[in-house]
Every structure is written in structure tokens, then in C-alpha cells.
Amino acid sequence: MIIDALLKLTLLLSSLYFVTSQRTADRDVSITIDVSLDYDVSSPNNVTLDIAKSIFSGRGQQYQYVQHPELFKDGPKNVTDLWVKFIDAFQYQTPCTVDPSNFSDFVNAAAHDIPKDKTLLWSKTRTLANTYSQSGGRYFTITDSLSGYLVNDLDFCAQKQYPGVNFRSCPPPSHQCQKGAELSFWREASRKFAELASGTVHVLLNGSTIAYSNESIFYGYELPSLREGTVTEIRALVVHDLGVRGREKCGSGTLLKLQADVRKRGFKFQCTDDPADLRHLLCADEPATSSCRFLDNDHTSSGNQIQNIFKTSAVRVVLIYTFFYWRFVR
Template sequence: MEYEGVASSSRGKQKINRCLLIGIITFLAFAIILAFVLVYTLKKEHGPRETVLSRCQRYLDANPSASSVNDCERIWSVFEQAYVGKDPCDVAPEAYDPLIKAVQQKVPCNENLFWSKTNEMAHALTKNRNCLMTLEDTLLGFMFNGLTWCSKNGSKETFTTGCPGWMECINPMRSFWIRASANFAATACGNVSVMLNGSINSPFNPDSIFASVEMQNFNPATMDSLRVLLVTKETDMMTCSNKSLMDLQTLLSSGPLRAVTYTCRVIPHAKVKNCIDDLEIPCSDCW
């Protein structure tokens, strides 16, 4: 009788342990599934579509003049058509033509600012001052600046990882910026500015987007002048007589842009920084 009681007690404990083990396994399985669902949901909520739509709406809220002629959902739909379902190494700049037409915005004459190797300085300036605009300050540039995207043959998705690098093949991102840059240049009018880096040997690089894309799309019928803002630091010996800048001037004077006036000014880095920090300084005094 005592043995049966002990055996019965042991079986009872084993049953309880099994129940506890099953309960723990069930709880862990539920926790793992819940974690996957949360990760998927968060990824979906903060995917490229949501990022672009959010940026688009923020831009339109801050720029009411552009809100009545632009539809964020339509812009995203047209954007997707350029690359979704296609080989990520076979998306030409022309694929974005419908997107260029879908985004309606005109930069005022005399306010276009191009840049090469001066990304940080140029955008610090336009962020604090409203007298000049870069491509990244327009609705089109603002929506997609800094993003990565691509798709695959037959896919309906937009991927943000596993995409070709900037210089690899004819990829969706590089083609987008080439097409957007070409449009920004083609619509530039009046007195146009370009900020170049006076701390490098060749401020004007013929392989840069500015030289190979934007300059090729300038419209001589709408442009009056091209002003080079050559930003230098105290220790730099760079001047406007640098060979690469003379090449730039030659390109202007010998081609379809020969009627466009060329000027070049050396602008100390400290002076530009003062204009960024001190809003009391008129834009006209910044160069």
C-alpha cells in the first residue's frame, strides 16, 4: 500500500511537470510568433512607401503652393512603375520620365544651386537660407534623398537591401538621380550657381553628375549666367585660375552655352558658415 501511494504521487508529479513543460513550450512558441508579427508590422509601417508618403506630406504641408498640384499617393504609384518587377541592373533613367511629369514644381529663376563635392556645406546653407535651392530641396529630391530601393524580375515588391551599389550597372537609384538632375538643370533659369570644393585638386570633375549630366542639360534659352562659388579653407591655395575651372569655362564658351556668362568667386569657408549661422546677413553678402 505504501509503495502504491509513492508510485501514485510520482505519477502525479510527472503529469504536473509535463503540463508545465507543455505550457512553457506553448508560451515560448506564442512569444516567437508574436515577435515575428511585430517585426513584420513595424517593417511594413516604416517601409519605403510609408517613408516616401510621409516625407511628401511633410513637404507639402511646409510648402502650400505645391500642395494643390501634387498627389503623394499618385507620385508613389508612378515611382514604383519605373522599377518594380524589373531587373535591378536594367532600369534606365528614362524609366522615371512619368515620375518627372507627375511631380509639379518650378524653382524660381536665380535660385538654382548645383553642387559637387560640397554636399554638406551646400545643404547646410539652403536649410537655413531660402534664397537658393538644391535638387534635394525640391519635392522630388526631398522624398527620395538618402533612400535605397530596387526590385526583381517578376516581383511586386520594393526592396531596400541587396540592391546594386551606386556604380554597379544601370541601377534604379543612380538612374533616378541622373534623370532628376537632368530635369533640375533643364528647368534652371536666370542666374544659376554651383558650389565647388576648393580643397581638392580639381574642383570641376568631368565625371561628376554636375559635369556629365547637369551641364549637358542646361538650357541656353533660359539661363543668363553660371556663377561658380569656389569654397576654400584658410590653408587652401586654390584660385579660379585652376585648370579644371578653366576647362569648365572653355566648355561653356565653345558649346551651345556660349551665350551664358561665366563668373567665378573664391568664397572662404568661414564666410559661408557665417551666412549659415547669422540670418541677419543678406544672401547677397554671402558671396
């Protein structure tokens, strides 16, 4: 009976070892798939005025009643009124003469409190910033606010002919078109978004290029709008493209100018190069990059630890089985 029990125990541990190894592999595959999924937005080149209005209205309800109802305890915004203010800002104007201030009525009407320490500004890191923010779960970017959420990924511009707006084909932003409706909207919305920030403000910057550019919305509209006394600290998170040698790091290049500008405005300043959580997000999409080899090391180490536990246990059982066999059977 002792021999049979030991034999069954050996088979059980062997089965557990196989199943656990298989489940570990399956779990790793699932995690890789989950974190690498990106929200894909179809090209809006067939969007008409009516379709844009429907998108705007639906997003307004979704944001206020489902996504962030906690931000509207005093009652929801009138989405129809917001739509009118938005369209009035650029309707029947020439495409490149829409001033950012035209959108002030709209962004003021759509404004709401942003939770303290939750503001995330960015420059040249849009996709990563939106992933990192988790739609307001971790931080709030401009597109996680109501005004940005309503308009995000829509192409729009002004035109003189009926219906006075265009959601299908617009001139791209350029030095010849610095006051297109879309660019002007994001400038004004970003200014207001920064004005509502409080506590610690994070800014996600790309160190593989000019991190702090004087042509960026962060430089021209957001940083000047942060309120002294309400905002206490600016924390710069500097990321670098995978496999590309960093051009600028904390304490060098334009980041020195950022540090000086921040302190001149009365805020504390902190800068971090390639924070671990952001590095993991970048590597989720490009795990084979040489910069991401640490992931393989971590995975191999964890996997080996699990496997070694079962291997050691199995070896011990075999040895005990052999001992009893030779001691009592032979």
C-alpha cells in the same frame, strides 16, 4: 549725497560690466551650438516597402502643405500617383539595368517651378550645399525640390523576386553597376531640376579635388540641361577643405574648362574662391582649424570693444569719485 550717488553708480557699472560679459559669453556658446547642429538621418537598413511608402506619402504632404505651399498654387500633386510612377520605374528589374529615362514619368509629374535665381547645383559638396540652401530658404538644391525631397536618404534598388524592389540592401554604385535604380533616379531628377532653372544658377564645387569632373552628374546631366535664354549666368562657388591646401582655384585646372563650357553654351560665367559666407559655415563645425583663426580675431575684437567701454566708464567714475572725495570731504 553726491558721494553716495557716485558710489552707487560705480557699483551699478561694475555689475553691468560683469553681467554683459557673462551674457556675451553665453550668447556665443548658444550660437556655436545652433549653427553646428546637423540633421542626422538613421540608417534605412530596416526599411520595408510599406515603410518606404509611408515615408514617401508623409513627405509629399509635408512638402506641399507645410514646407513650400507657395509652389503649388494650382493645386497639390497626387502623392499616391507619384508613388506608383516611382515604383513602376524599377520594379521587378535586375539591379543594375535601370535606365535613368525610366524615371522620366515620375520626375515630370513631380516637377514644379523653381524660383528665379534660386537654383543651387553642386558636385562633391552635398552636405555643405544642403546646409547653405536652408531647405529652399536661400537656394534650392535637388533635395529641396519635391522629387528629391520625396526620395532623399532612401536606399533602393530593383530585384526580380517579390516584391520587385529592395529598400534594405543594394549594390553600391560602381563601374560594374552604372544603372542601379538609385543612381539612375538622381541622374534623371537632376537633369529635370536643371531644366527648370532660370536666371542666375549657382554651382558649389570642391576645389580640394577635381572641381569639374567629367564623371559628375553636374557635368553629364545638369550643365547640358540648362536652357539658353532662360538661364543667364553661372556662378561657380569654389570651396576648399579646411586645413588642406587648395588643389584648384578659379582660373586654373578644370575650372578653366568649366568656364569654356559655360560660355560655349551662351551663359555668362563668374567664379569665386571660398566665399565668406560659406567659409563661416565650414568653420562653424571646425572652429579650431588654422584656417578659421579669423573667427577668433573677430570675436576677440568685438568682445574687447564691449569690455573696454565698461572699463573706461568705470575708471572715469572712480576718478570723479576720488576728485570729489579729496575736494569736498577732506
